[in-house]
Amino acid sequence: MVSEFKFRPETLTVNSGDTIEWKNADAVPHALISLDKKTIQSGHIEKHASWRFRADKEGTYEYQCSIHPTMKARLIVQSAQAAAGDKPSAAHATLTRSR
Secondary structure: OEEOOEEOOOEEEEEOOEEEEEEEOOOOOEOEEEOOOOOOEOOOEOOOOEEEEEOOOOEEEEEEEOOOOOOEEEEEEEOOOOOOOOOOOOOOOEEEEOO
16 A cells, blocks of 8 residues: 555565555555566556556565655565465555465
């Protein structure tokens, strides 16, 4: 979720293959982009809209809002096997498991 010019949670751990949905609860648009400028690229997420991303590649991804660069967060994608039995921390984010 994007709320009050913050990504919530600031660090999110998911399993490879999970789909994450960022909902923009702010009254202004935001745009997610990973620091490598290619892994995560949402384009503009208008106010009260959402955007989904399927996390297929394992790794740690730092990202920010390209419109408001002080907004920063981290996405950790782990292998589903390594996380067997673990539940990802999904507070304030929507995860969809589709394999």
